[in-house]
Amino acid sequence: MPKIAEKLVLETRSNVSAPVLVVGSVAFDNIITPVMTGDRILGGAASFASLAASYFTPVRLVGVVGNDFEDAFIERFRNRGIDLEGLQVDESGPTFFWAGKYHENYNNRETLDTQLNVFEHFRPELPESYCRTPYLMLANIGPDLQIHVLDQLQGRCFVVADTMNLWINNKLDELLSLLKRVDCLAINDSEAIMLTGDRNIISAGWKLLELGPRMAIVKKGENGACLFHPDGYFALPAYPVVNLQDPTGAGDAFGGALAGYLAAVDNTDFKSIKQAMVYATAIASLTVEAFSCDRLESAGPALVEERYRELLQITAP
């Protein structure tokens, strides 16, 4: 049984938080930054997204790990109260592995190694108990697998989705099919440019909506994030991080926190999306202040709430 992890106290419409389903990769990373090196640390989009979401609402995780994924790592998800019924353990090989290096300004990262391992033949299968989850974070995996998740869902579900350059280049048709079934696309600026062919982030953002999603969020790292929504545009600066350690997973944590907040308040109106972005920015800022998911797990709800309030303050003229 998952533990009950401490959550943020939010003003919600009811007293019941809706659960969120997070689907994506769970991985081991080797990370080299200008300041430190991390070996075989917990990574993967779904790890960051599920841990982030767990600050807001009950989380159900679908992913795959291999025969080298020790209990201590499983325990990290359990400690944040995450439901792991959907986490497949594939004994046939090791966990997905990625090695990357950040250069001096952190603006570019280089992939040094990718070993798909058990992730290569992964198909996200939803346990029966997950099929009616009303909020879904489709973290970055192939769009064909993302579609397979949507096909298993029953009932109303608000779908947040991320993707990456690899799929825009190699599985564009599947990605375009997926986008017609997504409520909120949350991708980074370079992906928005690739997907629309428009170098102006503002016009690119609006063009994303023509591809299907009702709204789109463009993540710009240290330059914040912006929302393109039928009710209007919203721009949010980043939290002023000084102690940058490892940007890996910041965007995934952002997506997870976003979906988690929306599920917690069970509301997806314009105002709620904007509030979710502030919380997601707070969570992302904590994520990058240590390697892996370390600070994301250890920060605690009080610090997340403090950053949220600080963000409101530093963005108010």
Added chain:
Amino acid sequence: MPKIAEKLVLETRSNVSAPVLVVGSVAFDNIITPVMTGDRILGGAASFASLAASYFTPVRLVGVVGNDFEDAFIERFRNRGIDLEGLQVDESGPTFFWAGKYHENYNNRETLDTQLNVFEHFRPELPESYCRTPYLMLANIGPDLQIHVLDQLQGRCFVVADTMNLWINNKLDELLSLLKRVDCLAINDSEAIMLTGDRNIISAGWKLLELGPRMAIVKKGENGACLFHPDGYFALPAYPVVNLQDPTGAGDAFGGALAGYLAAVDNTDFKSIKQAMVYATAIASLTVEAFSCDRLESAGPALVEERYRELLQITAP
């Protein structure tokens, strides 16, 4: 006599706007962008800054033009009510000339030609009537010349200053002397990094204050601007410009609007600086929507006010 140009109606502490002095370059530019080419168009930091400031308060301009600066160009400043007693006309040669090219993504510009002309021996001399101006925008010129301006001022003056990579590389000692006498340094992100040697914009921004200025604003173009102030940090996204035509002068217009607003309300507290940044961002967004100062001049106060209100709206969670 300068004309009386229409200004924004602002809530001020008194009914009298303080004047602002703008010192810097007036130039002819040739600009090549991915969409258009402009030949011998009005440029120079002081042109953009003074025209921007003229939306808020009476402006006094100190600069130099050559024997090729036709009356029609002089008239453009007069039409915005700018006091030109301090604008030197040097008949010994042509006006400062700059040619530049923007590449496809507008992120980098290349200098194709620089002809200093009459600007080479320019010394900014303040007419007697300018010496007690309580607000000063030191647009980008050599720091030795900026110091020469400060040496002529009498009485209290709030000093906003800009600079550029050229002076950081070639006149660092003079620049560091200047900074000890500046209230608000307003420079772009790459200059902040050069000046502090810190690649993190947030810690770089705070380090700027250690060089002398009481506060610093870092301008980040399409990513907005941020303020480092004894009372706190403030981050403001850019206005979502879709119709980008020519980014030249946006930073100068920002600085001029900032100083102009502060002079108009005759207040430099934290709240006023933040408000000034919103107006400056509104003005900068208009500036880049056409070549040269064209849209800056033609926009009119109602459109500036509209953008200001839009900025408040799109940045409020």
